[in-house]
Amino acid sequence: MHANAKDFKQNAHRALNDAFLQGAIRKATQRFVNERTHAVAERPDFEALRERGRAIKQEALDRLPDLLQEFEDNVISSGGQVHWARDAEEAQQIIVRIARNAGVKTIVKSKSMTTEEIGLNPVLEREGFVPVETDLGEYILQLDDDYPSHIIAPAVHKTKEDVANIFERRLHVKNPPEAGIPGLNAIARKALRGNFLKAEMGLTGANLACAETGTIVLVENEGNICLTTALPRIHVALVGIEKVVPRFDDLSTMLMLLPRSATGQRLGSYTSFITGIAKNGEEGPEQFHVVLLDNGRSRIYADEHLRGSLRCIRCGACLNACPVYNRTGGHAYGWVYPGPIGAVITPQYLGLAEAPELPYASSLCGACYEVCPVKIEIPHMLLELRGQVAQGTAQRAPVKRPFLEALSFRAFAFAAQRPALWRLLSGIGRRVLRSKASGATIPSVPLPVLQDWTRDRDLPTPPADGFLEQWRTRRGNKGDDA
Amino acid sequence: MTARDLILGDLLRDAPRLVKPRVESADLAALSPAVSAFDLEGLIERFMARLTLVKGEALRARNMDEARAAVAGLCERWGVRGAACSTDPLVQELGAQELLAGRNLAVQVLDGAESENAWRSELRAASQESREPNVPWDLAITGCAGALAETGSVAFRCAPGRSRSGWLLCAGHLVVLVAEQIVPDLDSLFTGGGALDKDDLPRAITLVTGPSRTADIEQTLTVGVHGPGRFAALVIG
Numbered sequence: 001m002h003a004n005a006k007d008f009k010q011n012a013h014r015a016l017n018d019a020f021l022q023g024a025i026r027k028a029t030q031r032f033v034n035e036r037t038h039a040v041a042e043r044p045d046f047e048a049l050r051e052r053g054r055a056i057k058q059e060a061l062d063r064l065p066d067l068l069q070e071f072e073d074n075v076i077s078s079g080g081q082v083h084w085a086r087d088a089e090e091a092q093q094i095i096v097r098i099a100r101n102a103g104v105k106t107i108v109k110s111k112s113m114t115t116e117e118i119g120l121n122p123v124l125e126r127e128g129f130v131p132v133e134t135d136l137g138e139y140i141l142q143l144d145d146d147y148p149s150h151i152i153a154p155a156v157h158k159t160k161e162d163v164a165n166i167f168e169r170r171l172h173v174k175n176p177p178e179a180g181i182p183g184l185n186a187i188a189r190k191a192l193r194g195n196f197l198k199a200e201m202g203l204t205g206a207n208l209a210c211a212e213t214g215t216i217v218l219v220e221n222e223g224n225i226c227l228t229t230a231l232p233r234i235h236v237a238l239v240g241i242e243k244v245v246p247r248f249d250d251l252s253t254m255l256m257l258l259p260r261s262a263t264g265q266r267l268g269s270y271t272s273f274i275t276g277i278a279k280n281g282e283e284g285p286e287q288f289h290v291v292l293l294d295n296g297r298s299r300i301y302a303d304e305h306l307r308g309s310l311r312c313i314r315c316g317a318c319l320n321a322c323p324v325y326n327r328t329g330g331h332a333y334g335w336v337y338p339g340p341i342g343a344v345i346t347p348q349y350l351g352l353a354e355a356p357e358l359p360y361a362s363s364l365c366g367a368c369y370e371v372c373p374v375k376i377e378i379p380h381m382l383l384e385l386r387g388q389v390a391q392g393t394a395q396r397a398p399v400k401r402p403f404l405e406a407l408s409f410r411a412f413a414f415a416a417q418r419p420a421l422w423r424l425l426s427g428i429g430r431r432v433l434r435s436k437a438s439g440a441t442i443p444s445v446p447l448p449v450l451q452d453w454t455r456d457r458d459l460p461t462p463p464a465d466g467f468l469e470q471w472r473t474r475r476g477n478k479g480d481d482a
Numbered sequence: 483m484t485a486r487d488l489i490l491g492d493l494l495r496d497a498p499r500l501v502k503p504r505v506e507s508a509d510l511a512a513l514s515p516a517v518s519a520f521d522l523e524g525l526i527e528r529f530m531a532r533l534t535l536v537k538g539e540a541l542r543a544r545n546m547d548e549a550r551a552a553v554a555g556l557c558e559r560w561g562v563r564g565a566a567c568s569t570d571p572l573v574q575e576l577g578a579q580e581l582l583a584g585r586n587l588a589v590q591v592l593d594g595a596e597s598e599n600a601w602r603s604e605l606r607a608a609s610q611e612s613r614e615p616n617v618p619w620d621l622a623i624t625g626c627a628g629a630l631a632e633t634g635s636v637a638f639r640c641a642p643g644r645s646r647s648g649w650l651l652c653a654g655h656l657v658v659l660v661a662e663q664i665v666p667d668l669d670s671l672f673t674g675g676g677a678l679d680k681d682d683l684p685r686a687i688t689l690v691t692g693p694s695r696t697a698d699i700e701q702t703l704t705v706g707v708h709g710p711g712r713f714a715a716l717v718i719g
Contacts, residue, residue, distance in 0.1 A: 252678075
């Protein structure tokens with residue numbers, strides 16, 4: 001997928017001016033937050049479950065090379081095939097090769113952030129295949145040439161009128177206004193049902209992969225993943241290497257955490273455990289391929305401070321909890337993974353130079369950590385990334401900050417270390433600011449930096465006396481501790 | 483060097499040198515106290531209540547006669563014209579086929595690959611020709627491999643004559659189960675020869691929790707997007 005993660009500020013401004021988007025995001029995130037709160041409250045042991053989830057995923061990372069080989073062995077022994085892809089291009093080539101060798105035309109796809117990540121659809125189309133997104137939200141986006149704005153609710157930025165127009169334009173079916181959303185739903189059901197029945201290949205991601213048995217787990221509400229994995233004669237699952245967990249029993253813990261954290265459901269409508277090919281007259285595909293995708297994950301793995309971000313199970317709880325995501329929506333983050341976890345992993349997947357503003361797209365309030373089902377220390381990681389942006393690392397040069405900003409910080413450091421100069425400058429600063437005040441606030445300050453800062457908010461009027469003056473007055477001029 | 487060797491090589495270089503001792507499930511389980519146990523009647527009640535919360539229909543029958551009456555009542559309420567039945571022993575014991583045929587409804591038993599293929603072919607042809615299929619698809623009647631009280635879910639293990647598409651492609655789905663099949667929570671399905679027995683895994687096991695649903699358009703919940711729009715479980719016993 002085309003990345004546009006460099007311009008978070010600009011993207012965010014566009015989102016802030018979109019009233020429908022603001023309402024839609026707020027409504028979705030609020031609904032998810034409320035339902036999650038309810039679902040969590042009902043399990044008094046939820047904190048212990050989170051700790052179990054963290055421990056399982058951490059163990060999986062610690063033993064990742066071994067577990068991937070164990071997973072591979074078990075997929076093969078249940079009749080499947082395993083392919084390894086270092087990057088998006090290799091994954092695309094592998095999938096194209098499987099499809100071409102099997103002579104397929106129609107490919108039904110379930111919602112998968114990983115296939116978004118490798119930008120698969122345009123490649124399949126170019127190679128003459130017909131990929132069809134079957135998740136309702138993704139289908140709408142595919143018809144409109146758009147991309148997801150929320151991990152769980154991909155088309156949250158579209159109105160029902162938008163959808164009706166898209167269906168009319170692309171499917172040539174008119175939805176009478178009185179039919180409403182159920183009518184739109186029925187149009188999509190009918191259009192997609194035909195595709196399920198004729199597709200030769202089904203393409204999915206995986207929520208979890210189990211090393212012990214070679215099983216992949218898929219969680220959904222619509223039933224499209226069940227059909228995608230049941231009907232076509234070939235099933236390809238694109239799986240990030242971080243999805244593996246050690247034992248089959250571990251799936252139980254992860255499944256108690258995932259839907260509760262994502263949508264506040266106790267379980268999704270359909271939770272499927274897929275192991276190998278169809279055996280002994282069972283329904284299912286004759287070929288089962290797992291494509292294990294690296295695409296930057298081993299690079300994240302190499303960074304000890306950030307490795308924990310690979311524990312992510314893509315539930316989206318941190319998006320819903322985040323005050324920044326709640327206002328900007330997902331598109332502002334400019335790539336597949338939005339929200340706090342996106343702010344951590346996008347700069348690592350794309351390179352920090354491609355997304356230098358994302359680590360700053362957070363107030364570091366910690367709400368993301370509080371809700372994370374596998375306890376990823378997102379605020380710490382954002383700080384680590386900010387450090388890398390400012391100072392660079394062994395692998396990466398520092399990202400060049402705007403001249404004025406760099407100068408400001410240097411000037412600040414210089415003054416803050418010299419008490420007399422600090423007193424002088426802060427005194428002048430307070431006087432200048434107070435001259436612009438109207439009552440308790442300053443609506444705008446016509447100075448560089450502050451001008452930008454006050455564009456969307458007011459600055460509180462500073463008191464006439466600074467901290468040191470007030471300290472001295474209250475202590476009765478007992479001495480200058482500065 | 484293959485991609486596999488390169489990826490594993492990268493990971494091995496960075497993996498912790500001293501791999502921590504394997505954390506055993508038992509240790510992890512100790513962190514999380516089990517959900518309080520219920521007696522059978524409590525499990526049934528909870529299962530039915532939770533299924534109702536996710537817009538499923540929960541029915542109860544004390545014996546086979548009551549069960550048959552419940553199936554007949556459901557067919558009437560849902561306006562069923564025909565049903566596809568699985569080969570689960572409980573569905574046969576119930577005599578679903580005879581019961582529906584006796585009410586002049588079309589019945590097809592999907593008893594293996596051949597009949598399943600023929601049934602699906604007709605659905606495919608009907609879809610391509612935009613006409614009504616001439617095989618039953620209003621209702622699927624199946625058994626299940628276990629049920630979960632905590633979530634109101636039932637577990638399906640695919641097997642010959644127990645295909646997932648046999649109920650996924652139907653407009654409604656009725657699951658029959660005996661009360662003893664209900665276990666308290668997800669963990670219990672994983673232990674001791676439950677529906678999720680890791681030593682005997684078929685191609686697919688699916689936990690079904692209510693009807694197919696989506697809220698992808700303006701976050702308005704609608705049912706029946708790809709799978710059955712109506713889902714009912716009939717607990718016998």
